Amino acid sequence: MGYNVKRVLIDQGSSADILFWETFEGMKIPNDRLIPYAGTLVGFAADQVIARGYADLETTFGQGAQMKTVVVRYLVVNSGV
Template identity: 85%
Template structure:
């Protein structure tokens, strides 16, 4: 194997895996490996994809893969106990930025960002739905005060046999300290901490 494939999208929310014809041919995969699909594929706008491959849950599950979004890596086990790591070429990733967005005001002080590729009709429909349902969104911690910790609480899964380690104290600059204090006050005012 050993092919470089540019523009692969790993979508952990997708139930479909798609390899576009150019990538299929470029990787010299025999055509007898093609499998027909009789189901319905929903979600494409008819625009040409800028990706060569769209990988979803079926591939991730079959590989037993783990995705690390912050590190732009995908790891999966190989026979013999080895681990394969797929990495993003940072230079290529910088050449292809995410879709351009624009800021739209829903009401005074409440703005969102939406993709510029939406048709005028889709944009108007989306903005209308968001404006009608504006109260369904939490814009800050104070918008959702007093959440019962029994209903929603984060727990760290720590092995009780693990040795405790004291982390080195971090020193933050004045701006960071102010931001941390401000966010902590907001969470305390909303009874989240």
């Protein structure tokens, strides 16, 4: 896809890697990459958040010689905002 994301929120205490639906759409990730998931997140964004599914996406961390690409399973959720 080739998107360069400059800023992210990382909660090291969280057991879920979250991607908001609006971001998923904005990155033009094909909808067929979304794997159905029937569930809600409780206590996220101060409310219950509906999960739209999850997607396994290659994610690159670092720069230059320190760069590493791994597949991360993101839970794609409505933002509730």
